[in-house]
Amino acid sequence: xxxxxxxxxxxxxxxxxxxxxxxxxxxxxxxxxxxxxxxxxxxxxxxxxxxxxxxxxxxxxxxxxxxxxxxxxxxxxxxxxxxxxxxxxxxxxxxxxxxxxxxxxxxxxxxxxxxxxxxxxxxxxxxxxxxxxxxxxxxxxxxxxxxxxxxxxxxxxxxxxxxxxxxxxxxxxxxxxxxxxxxxxxxxxxxxxxxxxxxxxxxxxxxxxxxxxxxxxxxxxxxxxxxxxxxxxxxxxxxxxxxxxxxxxxxxxxxxxxxxxxxxxxxxxxxxxxxxxxxxxxxxxxxxxx
Amino acid sequence: xxxxxxxxxxxxxxxxxxxxxxxxxxxxxxxxxxxxxxxxxxxxxxxxxxxxxxxxxxxxxxxxxxxxxxxxxxxxxxxxxxxxxxxxxxxxxxxxxxxxxxxxxxxxxxxxxxxxxxxxxxxxxxxxxxxxxxxxxxxxxxxxxxxxxxxxxxxxxxxxxxxxxxxxxxxxxxxxxxxxxxxxxxxxxxxxxxxxxxxxxxxxxxxxxxxxxxxxxxxxxxxxxxxxxxxxxxxxxxxxxxxxxxxxxxxxxxxxxxxxxxxxx
Numbered sequence: 001x002x003x004x005x006x007x008x009x010x011x012x013x014x015x016x017x018x019x020x021x022x023x024x025x026x027x028x029x030x031x032x033x034x035x036x037x038x039x040x041x042x043x044x045x046x047x048x049x050x051x052x053x054x055x056x057x058x059x060x061x062x063x064x065x066x067x068x069x070x071x072x073x074x075x076x077x078x079x080x081x082x083x084x085x086x087x088x089x090x091x092x093x094x095x096x097x098x099x100x101x102x103x104x105x106x107x108x109x110x111x112x113x114x115x116x117x118x119x120x121x122x123x124x125x126x127x128x129x130x131x132x133x134x135x136x137x138x139x140x141x142x143x144x145x146x147x148x149x150x151x152x153x154x155x156x157x158x159x160x161x162x163x164x165x166x167x168x169x170x171x172x173x174x175x176x177x178x179x180x181x182x183x184x185x186x187x188x189x190x191x192x193x194x195x196x197x198x199x200x201x202x203x204x205x206x207x208x209x210x211x212x213x214x215x216x217x218x219x220x221x222x223x224x225x226x227x228x229x230x231x232x233x234x235x236x237x238x239x240x241x242x243x244x245x246x247x248x249x250x251x252x253x254x255x256x257x258x259x260x261x262x263x264x265x266x267x268x269x270x271x272x273x274x275x276x277x278x279x280x281x282x283x284x285x286x287x288x289x290x
Numbered sequence: 291x292x293x294x295x296x297x298x299x300x301x302x303x304x305x306x307x308x309x310x311x312x313x314x315x316x317x318x319x320x321x322x323x324x325x326x327x328x329x330x331x332x333x334x335x336x337x338x339x340x341x342x343x344x345x346x347x348x349x350x351x352x353x354x355x356x357x358x359x360x361x362x363x364x365x366x367x368x369x370x371x372x373x374x375x376x377x378x379x380x381x382x383x384x385x386x387x388x389x390x391x392x393x394x395x396x397x398x399x400x401x402x403x404x405x406x407x408x409x410x411x412x413x414x415x416x417x418x419x420x421x422x423x424x425x426x427x428x429x430x431x432x433x434x435x436x437x438x439x440x441x442x443x444x445x446x447x448x449x450x451x452x453x454x455x456x457x458x459x460x461x462x463x464x465x466x467x468x469x470x471x472x473x474x475x476x477x478x479x480x481x482x483x484x485x486x487x488x489x490x491x492x493x494x495x496x497x498x499x500x501x502x503x504x505x506x507x508x509x510x511x512x513x514x515x516x517x518x519x520x521x522x523x524x525x526x527x528x529x530x531x532x533x534x535x536x537x538x539x540x541x542x543x544x545x546x547x548x549x550x551x552x553x554x555x
Contacts, residue, residue, distance in 0.1 A: 013380035016372040027425050031410035038409055092305045098293040108547050111309055117533045118490045120510045121526035125312025127518055128319055173550050197295055226399030228493040233514055243401040263402045
C-alpha cells in the first residue's frame with residue numbers, strides 16, 4: 001500500500017462503499033425499523049391498522065399459550081433438525097474426505113448439488129414419498145415393518161425429516177472445509193500407534209473439526225427455526241411454526257401488527273441464541289480461531 | 291475408495307439414497323401417463339410436460355424469475371465490487387461493522403425480511419411491483435456477491451497494479467485493464483451464486499409477490515398449498531432437470547465444491 005493510499009484510506013473506502021451503504025440503509029434498516037414500530041400499533045377487524053402506541057400485540061404473544069406452543073414447537077423442530085444433521089452430516093463429510101478419485105469429485109456434487117435445487121421442488125418430493133400410498137409407506141408395509149401406513153404428512157416427524165434433507169448439506173460443507181485444513185500426518189500418527197478407525201475418528205479427528213461442526217450447527221439451527229416453505233407444505237395448517245404463523249397473520253387474518261410482533265420475536269430470539277452460542281464457541285475454541 | 295471401511299460405505303450409501311430420493315421421485319412421477327399422482331408402471335408419458343404449455347402462469351412466472359434473478363444479481367455485483375475493494379484494501383474505523391452490515395441479510399430470517407419489505411413497499415407505494423421485487427432481491431443476494439468478490443480482492447497480487455501505475459496508467463485504466471480482469475473469477479462466481487439464490491428464493495418473495503408479478507418458486511408453492519397433482523410435479527421436474535444442467539456446467543467451469551466452500555466462509 002503506497003503512502004498516498006494510507007493517507008487517503010478512510011475517505012476513499014467510504015466513497016467506494018458509499019453507494020452500497022446508502023442502498024442498504026434505505027432498504028434494509030428503514031423497513032426493519034418500520035416493522036419494529038408496526039408491532040406496537042393497534043389493529044381491529046373493521047378499523048384496520050391504527051398508528052397508536054400499544055403493548056396489546058406483545059401482551060397477547062407473551063400471555064397466550066397458543067403462541068407459546070408455536071414458538072416452543074419451532075425451537076423443538078429446529079433443535080431436532082440440528083442434532084440429526086450434525087449426527088449424519090459429520091460422518092458423511094469424513095467419508096467424503098477419505099474418498100479417492102474419481103469418487104472424491106463425484107459424490108460431493110451429489111451431496112451439495114441439492115442446495116441449488118429449489119426448496120419447493122425438494123419438499124414436493126417428500127410430500128410424494130410421505131403420502132399414505134407413497135413409496136415409504138408401501139415399502140414399510142410390504143417389508144412387514146409396520147402393519148398400517150404411518151402418518152408423515154402434517155406431523156412434526158415429517159417436517160423434521162424434510163428439513164434435515166434441506167439443511168444437512170450445510171453441515172457437510174462446513175465440516176468438509178475444516179477437514180481439508182487438517183494435517184493428515186496427525187491421523188497417520190494415531191493409526192501407526194495402533195488406534196482403530198473409530199478411535200482415530202473419535203479421539204483425533206472429531207476434536208479438531210469441532211469448530212466446523214459448531215459453525216455448521218448454528219447455521220442449520222437458524223435456518224430451521226426460520227424455515228417457511230417446508231413446514232408450510234409438509235406441516236400444513238396443523239403443524240404451525242413461527243414463520244407460517246406470521247404468514248397467516250399477514251396474508252389471511254390481515255392483522256399486520258400482530259404478525260410483525262411474531263416476526264420481531266423470532267428475529268430477536270434467534271439473534272440471542274446465535275450470539276450466545278457464538279460467544280460460547282469462541283471462548284471454548286479461541287486458540288483455534290486465533 | 292479403499293480408505294473407507296464397509297460400515298462407512300453402507301452409511302454413505304444410505305446417506306446418498308436419502309439425499310437423492312425425493313429429487314428422483316419427483317422426476318419419476320412427472321412421467322406418469324395417468325391423470326393422478328402415481329408411479330409410471332405402465333409406460334412413460336410426456337403428457338404432463340406438454341400440459342405445462344396450457345398453463346401460461348407457470349411459463350410467465352419462469353420468465354419473470356429469470357429477469358428478476360439476472361437484474362438483481364447484476365445490480366448487486368455493481369454495488370459489491372467497489373464495496374469489496376474498499377473493505378479488502380483499506381483499514382478504517384467501522385470496517386468490521388460495515389462488513390457485518392452487508393452480511394446481515396444472511397442473519398435475518400427471510401420471513402422477517404419479507405414482512406419488512408411488504409410494510410415498506412406498501413407505505414412508499416411500490417407494493418406488488420417488479421421494482422419492489424428487484425430491490426428486495428438485491429438485498430438478499432448482496433452477501434453472496436460481496437463475499438466472493440472480497441475473497442478474490444484479498445487474494446489479488448497488487449504489484450501488477452503498481453507496475454501499471456508506474457507505467458503511467460490512470461486509475462480508470464488500472465481498474466479496467468488490471469484490477470477487474472484479476473478479480474473477474476470472483477465477480478463471475480459471485481454473480482452466479484447471487485443469480486441462483488435469487489431464482490430459488492421463496493420465503494421472502496411470497497410476501498411481496500402479487501398475482502401480476504410472481505416468481506416460479508412462489509407460483510409453485512401457492513399451487514402446492516391448494517393441491518398436489520402431476521402438473522406441479524412435472525413443473526418441478528423440469529426445474530430440476532434445468533438445475534442439473536446448470537450444475538454440471540458450473541462444475542466444469544468452477545468446481546462446485548470451490549463455489550460452495552467459497553460461499554460458506
